[in-house]
Every structure is written in C-alpha cells, then in structure tokens.
Amino acid sequence: EDQRESETVNTELLAHRRRLVDEWNAWRVRCKKERAEQKGQEGGHENQGEEDKEEIEVWIDEVIEQIEEEVVD
Amino acid sequence: MRPILLQGHERSLTQIKFNRDGDLLFSCSKDHVINVWYTHNGERLGTYDGNNGTVWTVDVDSESLFMVSGAADNTLRLWNVATGKCLYTWEFPTAVKRVAFSEDDNQVVCITEQRMGHQCAIRVFNINRSGDGTKQSKEPAHMFNPIGSKATVCAFTAQPNIIITGHESGKVSLFNVKTGEEINNNERAHSEVVTDLQLSPDKTYCITSSKDKSARIHDTKTLMVIKTFTTETPLNSAALAPNRPYVLLGGGQEAMQVTTTSLRQGKFETRFWHKVFEEEVGRVKGHFGPINTIAVHPKGTYYASGGEDGFVRVHHFDESYFKTELYGDLQIED
Numbered sequence: 154e155d156q157r158e159s160e161t162v163n164t165e166l167l168a169h170r171r172r173l174v175d176e177w178n179a180w181r182v183r184c185k186k187e188r189a190e191q192k193g194q195e196g197g198h199e200n201q202g203e204e205d206k207e208e209i210e211v212w213i214d215e216v217i218e219q220i221e222e223e224v225v226d
Numbered sequence: 227m228r229p230i231l232l233q234g235h236e237r238s239l240t241q242i243k244f245n246r247d248g249d250l251l252f253s254c255s256k257d258h259v260i261n262v263w264y265t266h267n268g269e270r271l272g273t274y275d276g277n278n279g280t281v282w283t284v285d286v287d288s289e290s291l292f293m294v295s296g297a298a299d300n301t302l303r304l305w306n307v308a309t310g311k312c313l314y315t316w317e318f319p320t321a322v323k324r325v326a327f328s329e330d331d332n333q334v335v336c337i338t339e340q341r342m343g344h345q346c347a348i349r350v351f352n353i354n355r356s357g358d359g360t361k362q363s364k365e366p367a368h369m370f371n372p373i374g375s376k377a378t379v380c381a382f383t384a385q386p387n388i389i390i391t392g393h394e395s396g397k398v399s400l401f402n403v404k405t406g407e408e409i410n411n412n413e414r415a416h417s418e419v420v421t422d423l424q425l426s427p428d429k430t431y432c433i434t435s436s437k438d439k440s441a442r443i444h445d446t447k448t449l450m451v452i453k454t455f456t457t458e459t460p461l462n463s464a465a466l467a468p469n470r471p472y473v474l475l476g477g478g479q480e481a482m483q484v485t486t487t488s489l490r491q492g493k494f495e496t497r498f499w500h501k502v503f504e505e506e507v508g509r510v511k512g513h514f515g516p517i518n519t520i521a522v523h524p525k526g527t528y529y530a531s532g533g534e535d536g537f538v539r540v541h542h543f544d545e546s547y548f549k550t551e552l553y554g555d556l557q558i559e560d
Contacts, residue, residue, distance in 0.1 A: 167554075170503060170553055171556070173502050173503055174502055174557070174558055177502045177558060178557070178558065178559045180445075180452065181559035181560070182559065184428070184430035184431065184447075185428065185430070185559075187430075187447070188384060191384065191385070214228060216228075
C-alpha cells in the first residue's frame with residue numbers, strides 16, 4: 154500500500170512538473186514571437202557572424218602539487 | 227574541472243562581466259582598480275587605473291572596443307578596452323552605482339546615488355563611437371530623477387528608450403528615458419533592496435536578487451513575476467545560465483557577521499536552482515566571504531563569481547552539467 158501511495162505521489166509530481174514546463178514554454182514562445190515581430194518592425198537586423206568561427210582548444214588540467222594548509226589556533 | 231582563482235584584487239569585488247565572446251572577464255573592486263582576464267586560463271590581460279574610489283560597476287560593449295565604469299569618486303569613465311586608456315570622464319555630484327550599455331552600443335545608462343541633498347538620478351549618454359572615442363558630449367542625452375525609492379540597478383530593455391530598474395524599496399520599474407515617465411512598476415517585486423538585475427539574452431525576461439533572500443524572474447514587458455527562488459541568506463547577485471534551465475544565486479551573511487568561517491576552505495556557496503521548478507539543485511562552495519557578483523559566460527560554458535574575499539573564481543562546467551536531465555526528458559525553452 155505504501156508503495157502504491159508513493160507511486161501516486163510520484164505521478165502527481167510528474168504531472169505537476171509537466172504542467173510547469175508547459176506553462177513556461179508557452180510563455181517563452183509568446184515572448185519570442187512578440188520579440189520577433191518587434192524586430193521585424195524595426196527593420197530587423199539580427200546579430201550574425203557567430204557560426205563561421207571555429208575554435209580549437211586543448212585542455213590540460215594537471216595537478217602538479219597541492220598543498221592544503223590547516224591553521225590551528 | 228578545477229576552478230581557476232583570479233588573484234589580483236586587494237579588496238572585495240563589486241561587479242564582474244563577460245564580454246560578448248566570453249573570452250574576457252572584467253572585474254571591478256573596492257581597491258579602485260578594474261581588471262580584465264582571459265577566461266580560459268585566468269591570466270590577467272590588463273588593468274584600468276585612474277579611479278580614486280571604489281569602482282562599483284562596469285559594462286563592456288558588444289565589440290569589446292569600449293568599456294564603461296562607475297565609481298565612488300563620482301565619475302563615469304569610458305575606457306579603451308585594448309589599450310587600457312581612459313578616453314573620457316564624466317563627473318557628477320555623487321557616486322555612480324550602476325552602468326549599462328544599450329544593445330546597439332550607442333548609449334550608456336547610469337545611476338548616481340542619492341546623497342547630501344542630491345537626488346538619485348538616471349542619465350543616458352550618447353556614446354560617440356567614431357574616431358578614438360575621446361570626443362564625447364559632456365551633457366547627457368536624457369536625465370531624470372526617479373520618484374519615490376532610489377534606483378540601485380538598471381538595464382536597457384528590448385524596447386527602444388525603455389529601461390528596467392530595481393530600487394532600494396524592492397520595487398522593479400520600467401522608465402521611458404526620454405520623458406522620465408514611469409511606465410509600469412511592481413512595488414512588491416521584493417521587500418528589500420534589489421541588489422542585481424540581469425537580462426536574458428533576448429531581453430524578454432530578467433532575474434533580480436534582493437536582500438530579502440529571494441531572487442525572481444520577471445517578464446520585462448509586463449513586469450509580471452514568473453518565478454521566485456527563496457533562499458535563507460540575503461542575496462547579492464543572480465544570473466541566468468544560457469542554454470540550461472538553471473539560475474545561479476550568490477550572497478551570504480554581511481561581512482560584519484563573518485567570524486565563524488572555517489579557515490581552510492571557503493564555505494560561501496553559489497546556489498544553483500532549477501528555473502522552472504523553483505527547486506534548489508546544487509551548490510558550489512569556495513569563497514571565504516559573501517558572494518557579491520555572479521556572471522555566466524554568454525554561451526553558458528563557464529561561470530564566474532566575485533566575493534567579499536577579493537577573489538574571482540572561474541568555474542568551467544563539466545560534461546555532466548550539460549548532459550544531466552535532472553527531472554527527466556522535458557524540453558524547456560531557453
């Protein structure tokens with residue numbers, strides 16, 4: 154019975170989260186649409202030129218030495 | 227990935243800011259200095275000297291050509307990012323508490339403090355971007371005094387000539403800078419001073435933090451509160467994580483009350499909250515004092531925090547941060 158109860162809670166929580174996401178997404182889509190319309194009216198010059206860049210980075214994260222000091226008072 | 231510690235400031239940090247590409251991080255402090263750092267390795271690229279008081283605020287334009295700063299020496303300064311030269315200085319009767327560039331880089335908005343018979347003022351300057359930047363007009367294009375509670379933070383919104391402000395009373399407002407008219411407000415956005423305000427990349431929403439221990443997401447057009455994040459400490463900063471459904475909150479006790487902190491490891495934490503579910507999802511500790519300012523890389527790959535302890539910590543998110551679907555497979559719009 155306990156298990157069944159927790160399952161119900163889980164299902165409810167899941168439904169709750171699903172609803173929150175739906176609300177959020179609906180609001181975001183509305184905002185983006187309004188923003189696009191406004192940009193269109195202004196003559197719409199979007200910022201471009203982001204995608205033609207390619208960066209290659211090599212990461213080396215090596216711990217050579219690590220000292221931890223503990224202060225005793 | 228281990229955090230990178232940026233050591234170079236001698237006093238507490240007041241604001242940090244990434245440039246648009248995210249390769250540079252600007253930091254200002256009570257030590258009168260502004261520093262700029264390479265974000266990928268934490269190397270200091272340079273210093274902007276000249277202020278004679280706490281530098282409260284910085285902002286950099288989208289091309290990383292000009293930077294503006296506001297300070298307790300009552301000046302607003304325009305700097306050449308690459309050379310470190312101060313190009314122009316505007317002087318006021320009181321300290322400059324907040325500056326911000328407009329989206330097109332052609333304007334700067336600044337807040338000056340209310341003090342000694344001077345009202346809090348909001349000024350907008352047109353920035354002359356032609357030539358070497360040293361020829362600027364002394365007079366603001368627009369100026370007004372916000373009625374009621376003084377403004378503490380501000381930014382340009384997506385709508386032309388409209389700025390969003392946060393106030394000492396906790397109010398969040400929209401002002402028309404041309405007329406000085408308060409177009410809309412939410413008096414009860416917070417119950418105490420608004421300490422930070424950061425906009426989403428498309429400027430359709432923003433996050434504010436407050437000493438009332440909460441942070442809130444607002445619709446920048448309607449000022450409707452969309453989400454609330456309630457913590458147990460006064461907050462100094464709040465940032466949005468691009469491309470991930472999180473917000474980052476920082477704060478802590480007042481500097482005066484910090485006496486019981488462990489000496490070995492900083493206990494002050496950046497808190498991560500899920501922005502849709504309003505649930506705390508994680509904490510990153512490291513600072514030895516309250517966190518004063520947080521910024522997230524424009525692509526959402528790193529974040530940085532500046533503390534009362536004088537350190538800036540740059541954290542590169544690791545792979546799990548990008549892969550984890552904390553609450554299952556739900557598509558969340560950025």
